[in-house]
Amino acid sequence: MKEDRSGYTIWFDRGTPGIGYIDQTCIPGTYRVTMAYTPHELAGAIQVLAIRGAPALGVAGAYGVALAALCADAESIDSFLDTIKKDADMLRRTRPTAVNLSYGIDRVFGRIRQEKDVHLAKEAALAEADAVAREDEQMCRGIGETGNALIPNRCTILTHCNAGALACSTWGTALGVIRSAVAAGKEVSVYACETRPLLQGARLTAWELKEEKIPVTVITDSMAAMLMRKSMIDLVIVGADRITRDVVVNKIGTYMHAVCAKYHGIPFYVAAPLSTFDLTSSEIDITIEERDRDEIARWGGHITVPPDVSVYNPAFDPTPVQMITGIITEFGLLRLPDDWDRVTEQVSMADRIIRD
């Protein structure tokens, strides 16, 4: 039943039915494809970060609701919707900060609610989830095109965490820009920050770039500033988990890189799709997810922090939009707060398309 779709991180298997995904907790030690057969199994995979990355979570949310629909046993449309709503809420709670997860969930659940018949609703759910996945790929290619125009030939780029193919359905956002620049014939080398505590940069970004034969060197997060001072970094590109009118919320450490890039006069770009923008919130409304103590305090069988010492483990940090040189999107380069009207316009256009 397990099937590997080369180049893709997450996909839907209609036969089973189930959601196939590359288990990102195993890379770089092992490459393993796993299936989630229920929304609960999917929630578990999201919780342990076997599936992670903002756009991939959008696709996971969409396929998760489609899977909930296909698994639901209800006969009346009302009890059918009730069952799916419970699964959708359960999925949403796995990662409270990631707006894309909710985006994928809401897209498919919204589509289901337009149907009066359970069978038709199941078909519509799957079609909508497929559309989310397809759009994710188009979106990454679009971000790549926008970003490529900014990348000089023979440059060195710093990135943090993994905003690559593994964070999307394919291609990637920040790494999508690098892939597109390389595809356009440019020489690019990358410093990948390891990204504590879960090392997505060391494990995933390094693995992806190596597979693509793009030169990459891993450093600890704390080395980036020193490299900037030595003129070893030409620009910084990172992804985003949520963008509001005042801040970009991304993996913890992003703000530190933004401060250091500003201090050294180095351009700092964020690559993110439309679905990452949150029109209704500001920094003050956002709950920053705090993750488990043991992500920092243990490694394998060893303790790395004495047992009765506190640990603070926020998964993300907010960076004021004024500190960001530009946001690379599938509809062009944006500068915030000036271009916020363009964002609202694009989002309402996309909303109209979804409603039609």
Add this chain to the structure above:
Amino acid sequence: MKEDRSGYTIWFDRGTPGIGYIDQTCIPGTYRVTMAYTPHELAGAIQVLAIRGAPALGVAGAYGVALAALCADAESIDSFLDTIKKDADMLRRTRPTAVNLSYGIDRVFGRIRQEKDVHLAKEAALAEADAVAREDEQMCRGIGETGNALIPNRCTILTHCNAGALACSTWGTALGVIRSAVAAGKEVSVYACETRPLLQGARLTAWELKEEKIPVTVITDSMAAMLMRKSMIDLVIVGADRITRDVVVNKIGTYMHAVCAKYHGIPFYVAAPLSTFDLTSSEIDITIEERDRDEIARWGGHITVPPDVSVYNPAFDPTPVQMITGIITEFGLLRLPDDWDRVTEQVSMADRIIRD
């Protein structure tokens, strides 16, 4: 033969003879005291960072040369000096950036060279090494006194790596300031950056402060900037491995904290003894030690970076002296470059004392 000297990190056992030390690779999992019976065993302990921290390396260098003297079998003073010089050079090569190691080695070797008789030289070596250890303790208390005057009551201090008792013979430099402030009745809480790659902050600083019942929370290095932005940090204190007229060289990540502290208007202090100052070098002369790939690329049995991906692992970074609010020394607070003349004066006074 193994003996624990409570409160001390490193000491000399005349009976054996040998150098006793707390094995810092085992903390916080296990508290273990180990003996080095030869200069080679001591070099091994320094190499794997079982003994580390600039002032402790000074004491280790001093006791290492004393041990070399006691172990040396030569009858003529010339072949005796030759043997010790080889051991001294071997010890010096273990950590090329740490100026204190050379300071301790040179102090004792310089003293030995004043003697014409092997037996007297052995006695003098041990006495001189004991003096280095005693001065280290006095120095830490002096730094604590200077620093205490700068610490407001009810404040939160960020520190990086371990500049504590474990980095000295006892008390500590950066943590010595915190200890002195607490001893003076002030309420102080600490954020300890874990300090990748070897986690001296998570393992050692957290352990030391917990033992002293000083409130401490461990964070990843990449979180400090976010805490500064949220006004959760009142001041930063770190140690130093070498201070020249233009830069403070300290654990990798120090420069990043200095940039972020400057950006947020937070005082940034370095606590370091006289023996850390290097009057003859500038940044351009300093070799920054690059350590093993596996410190970043492996953990326990697991690989955390794909096998054929490069890793860059400098152990230290230089921070321009202009970015530092003040250097807390045993002879008062210094601001560089303005107070450089005071440094040269103090160092030449100390040199005169050594020669006398």
